Amino acid sequence: MNNIIIGLLAIIGTLIVYLFMWKLHRRVLLPVTLPIFLGSIVIVLVLLLFHIDYDTYMIGGEWINQLLGPAVVALAYPLYQQRDLLKRLFVPILMGTIVGAVVGIMSGVLLAKWLGVEEFIIYSLVSKSVTTPVSIVIADSLGGAMPLAAVFVMIAGMGGVLIAPFIFKAFKIDHVIGRGVGIGSASHAIGTARAMEDGPLGGSASTVAMVLSAIIVSIIAPILAVWML
Amino acid sequence: MLKLGKIIMHIAILYGIFLIGNWIQVTFHLIIPGSVIGMILLFILLYTKSIKVSWIEDGTRLFVSHLTLFFIPATVGIVNYLQLFSGKGILLIIIVLISTALVMGISGVVSQWFVRKKELHHE
Structure with a gap:
């Protein structure tokens, strides 16, 4: 009985925090006001302030976690909406995404290994360029920590949006498709939201790259990461 | 109320496809996660018009636009x-x-x- 009350409180609390942050983000449209970022910070602070264990919070949180699987399935819909672009530019988008996936996994592992980072942390950052629900499943299957994976995904998303203008300049990426694929491959949904602000075509390319990247990384990350470590 | 029922129905379909994806992963010992298999499956179903977009559209659209809500508990870890x-x-x-x-x-x-x-x- 007690667990049901705790669970409900955790779920309702998370919903209220999310909705509040969502409204705020609509007013102040910046990467740092993203509900996942500010919302997570608020809940972490509440847990620390009231000495609540993460396990206690997860009595309810686990119910929200149950929806991560269907959330990934739902991504078929935006991909379906972009099916014409997918067909028309299949090779350019796929090639960029595959190369990006390999570069992301290898550079992450090599840099971390070189700096002597612990193995479970390396396994948590291998899949940082793909959307959270896919990334945490990959991290978990490799032996990484899911919350770490979620935070690395967030850093890749928000950091990627901040550095994008410099990267496009440095790599001389001026084509709308190249920019879309670059930001979608590296910074998943957060990057895609940014790309959409610049125009529908770049946003569409970013959407396709983000979804393809999730599929590709989930296939090659286990092979590449295990082989490299 | 009717709209809410529709959305719950759509999300139930997504959940069903996720479970099928999991089943495929376990049965064929694949490394690709069940959820990703489910996503590919739904894309194929939509693309081949095996299921109508309207069967999943409202729920899926709502789900996708509030996707990050579901990431919060994992991130709070x-x-x-x-x-x-x-x-x-x-x-x-x-x-x-x-x-x-x-x-x-x-x-x-x-x-x-x-x-x-x-x-x-x-x-």
């Missing part, structure tokens, strides 16, 4: 790893940023090269 990000842990953030920069630059260059080749070809 960082509360058990906070000590990692003090001192030397800043290096982890730098590693992620460098790697992200490389992915963005190189994937962008590669796809741009292929698009330009294609555009040239068509002229």
Whole structure:
């Protein structure tokens, strides 16, 4: 009985925090006001302030976690909406995404290994360029920590949006498709939201790259990461 | 009320496809996660018009626009790893940023090269 009350409180609390942050983000449209970022910070602070264990919070949180699987399935819909672009530019988008996936996994592992980072942390950052629900499943299957994976995904998303203008300049990426694929491959949904602000075509390319990247990384990350470590 | 029922129905369909994806993964011992298999399956079903878009549209659209709500509990787990990000842990953030920069630059260059080749070809 007690667990049901705790669970409900955790779920309702998370919903209220999310909705509040969502409204705020609509007013102040910046990467740092993203509900996942500010919302997570608020809940972490509440847990620390009231000495609540993460396990206690997860009595309810686990119910929200149950929806991560269907959330990934739902991504078929935006991909379906972009099916014409997918067909028309299949090779350019796929090639960029595959190369990006390999570069992301290898550079992450090599840099971390070189700096002597612990193995479970390396396994948590291998899949940082793909959307959270896919990334945490990959991290978990490799032996990484899911919350770490979620935070690395967030850093890749928000950091990627901040550095994008410099990267496009440095790599001389001026084509709308190249920019879309670059930001979608590296910074998943957060990057895609940014790309959409610049125009529908770049946003569409970013959407396709983000979804393809999730599929590709989930296939090659286990092979590449295990082989490299 | 009718709209809410429809949305719950749509999400139930997504959940069903997720379970089928999991079943495929376990049965055939695949490394690709069940949820990703489910996503590919739904895409094929939509593309081949095996199921109508209207069967899943409202629920899926709502789901996708509030996707990050479902990421919050997993992300909050960082509360058990906070000590990692003090001192030397800043290096982890730098590693992620460098790697992200490389992915963005190189994937962008590669796809741009292929698009330009294609555009040239068509002229």
